[in-house]
Amino acid sequence: MPLPPKIAAWFTAQGWVPHPHQIALMETDRDSLLIAPTGGGKTLAGFLPTLAALQAPHKGLHTLYISPLKALTHDIARNLARPVAALDLNIRIEDRTGDTRPGQRARQRVDPPHILLTTPESLALMLSYPQAPLIFGSLRRVVIDEIHALAESKRGDQLMLGLARLRSFAPDLTVTGLSATVENPAKLADFMGGAQVVLADPGPAPDISMLPTHTPPPWAGNGGQYAAGDVMDAIRAARLTLVFINTRAQAELFFQALWAVNPDNLPIGLHHGSLSREVRQKAEAAMAAGQLRAMVCTGSLDLGIDWGDVDLVIQVGAPKNIKRLFQRIGRANHRYDTPSRARIVPANRFEVIECVAALEAVAERDLDGTPHPSAPLDVLCQHILLCACAAPFDAASLYHEVKRAGPYRTLSRADFDACLDFCATGGYALRAYDRWQRLILQENLWQLRDPRAARLLRMNIGTIVNPELMQVRRRGNLARLGEVEESFAASLSPGDTFLIGGQTVRYDRLRDMMLEVTPQPARQPKIAVFSGLKMATSTELSARVLALIGDPSRWEALPKHTRDWLALQKSISALPTPGTLTCETFERSGRAYFCLYGFCGRNAHQTLGLLLTRRMEEDGLGPLGFVATDYALLIWSVDPVLDPAPLLRLENLTEGMEQWLASNALMKRGFRTIATIAGLLHRNLPGTRKSGKQATFSSDILYDTLLKYDPDHLLLRITRDAARHGLVDFERIEAMLASRPEIVHTTPPHVTPLAAPLLLEAGKVPIRGLGAERLLEAEAARMMAEAGLA
Missing domain, CATH: 2.40.10 (Thrombin, subunit H)
Known part of the structure; x- marks a missing residue:
């Protein structure tokens, strides 16, 4: 379909020429996955067929736009208003999120707009109402923005189940996915249920490098605060800067550090998920109005919002994930023909190497991914219950509908029936309790046993289970x-x-x-521990770091202080290299230390530490503690590890893993999340909300009951699978050991250069403030001198 004359004239009036990928979406009626760089007009490409179609009258909802962020729906609404006004289209555009007023939501169910902007959770809620076939029967198009971000979590699985339901109401539906950062386009297209891939020109390479700093990074920790003055200089030289920090607590600290070196009082904002909605919206409005020079933020501003005046992005701390770094870089110079400008600030010496490896990956446009298991059954359980809220259903028909969703294509009928049985009875150990008898079969159709339960189920929709939080006022x-x-x-x-x-x-x-x-502005703060995102370095980036460390011919890309550090490690002990597993045993202050350089990520090393210390205890070595980072694991004990090979046998670790998981508190935490998603537990109740203690108490009792009387219960099975995959990252340990790497074990005479930062991590916790920083610096100097690096 060529551009209609009015739309072509609008392009000409803007001084624009349509991009080939925008025309490609106009010319197809197939489901499509558009991959185009930030600033490449992806969103406009997704909406052009809609704007063209709505030049003719259309009754009811025509296009559904779905994004991972509520803030993105507001941004899209603003951006759509311009072409709609210029084309003189008589159409309504509304959003439907958790912020939408109840009266407007009710009206949308009987009189939907032509274009509705929403989130996966709000779509699931709308599909749970009996009016769903009427609301969506006229639907012609669905546009999914930042689809890669949804595909990496259970929100994406929930959305794909919703799309399968929409296709039952609107068989001629066309779905378009939009993304700038996709490591495997074919896999993502398959996730959508089968879509054609449309690739745009990638545009100019980004202008990205390390930010020069007056002082080298510290040996451990710090969160990048050593470079606050250098970051402030960069902010001063730019129009508008986004300063990305990996965690909420570190964002608070770095924000404070910037203000301490801001004598000009340049306006700097703060944005992260633990701030109230009012505070976040105030910061966003100030940024949109040009009232800020910089915003310190976390992943809350990662995605798609077009802050047109941003001309610099600074990433403080190693990015941990190449794709996330690409996404953040794209926030700067949000235009197709202008290179994005970004600078990276490593928080410590190990992160220098990770940052250099990430820069090499960006130059090669080599993205990594976050593995996500297909067809999570807890999400399916929630979907089945919500379908029952809308209307009675036939099990066979719903099973075939679910299999149309990309992640659930290979779902077995046995797994579907297990989910249905759980929804109906709660499972073997719980079927005697009325509260979990939720579905009943009448005239071959499954329906809610008590229609009043629909309200409770709708109040608990979603796959995001936040930690227990308390409001601060x-x-x-x-x-x-x-x-x-x-x-x-x-x-x-x-x-x-x-x-x-x-x-x-x-x-x-x-x-x-x-x-x-x-x-209390004059007081030294005790630091709030926000949950935030527990990011571990991705498998691909970890492999790049390991390859860089193990190849001295590539060290020219590293600063001199880092080259000297690695060279000393090579002379005293051994360098970690691909295909080997390097371990060290040394003594210090009357304690034996065992250091393993696994490069598996913090969660995996944490798990490995728990398993190895358990084995060391059985072997009589007297383990006393351990510390884990993304790169290594350090264990201290009474007696030394003389031969690590028996400790690292995969079959022994796997057996220990199963025993440990059965009684571990982490499993209870994982069960609480899965039981909440599956609808066994409810956090939100009419007129109130359970406290975290109440929710934990209920969850722990259920977990212990099922473990004792029904160990094969569906939710316990899901919990075990999820724990191995994500909660404790045991899969990364398995991948490390399954290839039978050569174990290189050295016994240096003292602490080694690579192990020294881990000892600093272990001793960093107790005290805060300037005195603590001075003590830490002094300890770092002593440690490095002991390791042989002056």
Whole structure:
């Protein structure tokens, strides 16, 4: 379909020429996956067929736009308003998210707009109403923005099940997925249920490098604060800068560090997921209005929002994931023909190597991915219950409908029936309890046993199960500042101070399950422990780091201090290299230390530490503790590890893993998440919300009951599979050991250069403030001198 004259004239008036990939989507009626760089007009490409079709009258909903972020729906609504006004189209564009007023949501169910902008969770909610066939019967197109971000989590599985349901209501539906960062286009197209891939010209290579700093990075920790002055200089020289930080707590600290070196009082904002919605929206509005020079942010601003004036992105801390770095780079110079400009600030010496490896990957446009298991059954259980909320259903028909969803193509009928049985009865050990008897079969159709249960199920829709959080509000005017974890709140006593929203506050009291605080700008804060995103370095990036360390011919890309560090490691012990597993045993201060360089990521090393210390205990070595990073594991014990090979036998670790998981608290935490998604547990209740303690208590009782009386229960099976895959990353340990790498074991005379930062990690916790930093610097100097590096 060529561009209609009015749309072609609008392009000409803007001084634009349509890109080939935009024309390609106009000319097809097939499902498509468009991969185009940031600023390449992906969103407009997704909507052009809609704008062309809506020049003719259309009754009801025509196009559904789905994004991973509520903020992105508001941004798209603003951007769509321009062409709609210019083309004089008489159409309604509305959004439907958790922020939408109840009255507007109710009206949308009986009088939907032509274009509806929403999220996966809100779509699932709309599909749970009896009016769903009427709402979506007129639907012609679905546009999924940032589809790669959804495909990496259970939100994507939920969305694909929703699309399968939409196709039952609107068989002629066309789906378009949009993304700038896809490592495996064919796999993502298959995730969509089978789509053609449309590749745009990748555009100019980004301008990305390490940010020069006046002082070298510290040996461990720090969060990049050593470079706050250098980052401030870069902000001063740019129009608008996004400063990305990997975790919420580090974002708070770095925001404070920037203000300490900001004598010009340049306006700098803060944005992360633990801040209240009002605070986040205020920061976004200030940025859109050009009132800020920089925004310190986390993944909350990773995706697609078009801040047109951003001309610099700074990543503080190693990116951990190449694709995430690509995504963040794309926030700068959000135009197709202009290179994005970005700088990276490593937090410590190990991260210098990771940053160089990431820069090489960006230059080669080599993306990594986040593995995600197909067909999670807890999501399917929730979907079955929501289908029952809408109308009675035939099991065979629903099974065939579910199999049309890409992730569930190979779903067996036995697994579907197990999910259906769980939804109907709760499973063998729970079928005697009325509260879990939710579905009943009447006239060969499954339906809710009690229609009033629909309200409770709708209140708990979604696959995001947040940690237990408590609201923080200012005492007096009761302004909400944000949230902190319940476990952190429980550690506070009246008078304690902590950071939130870039300011130090004093905890006064707990009232109505909210923390009331008073600003205390002069006090040294106790740091809030936000949950945030627990990021581990990806498998692909870890492999690049290992290859770089193991090949001295490539060290010219590294700073001199890092080259000297690695050279000394090579002379004293051994360098980790691909195909080997390097281990060290040395003594220090009367303790034996065992260091293993696995490059498996922090979660996997944490798991390996628990398993190895358990084996060491059985062997009488007297393990005393361990510390894990993305790159290595360090264990200290009474007696030394003389031969690591028996400890590292995969079959022994696998057996130990199964025994450990059966009684581990991590399994209970994983079960709580899965039971909530599957609908066994409800966090939100009419008129109230369970506290974290209540939810944990209920979940732990259920877990112990099922483990004792029904160990093969569906949810326990899902929990075990999920734990091996993501919670403890045992799959990465298996991958490391399954290839039978050569074990290189050295016994250096003292601490080695690569092991020294791990000892600093182990001793960094107890104290805070300037005195603590001075002590840490002194300890680092002593440690490096001991390792042989002056």
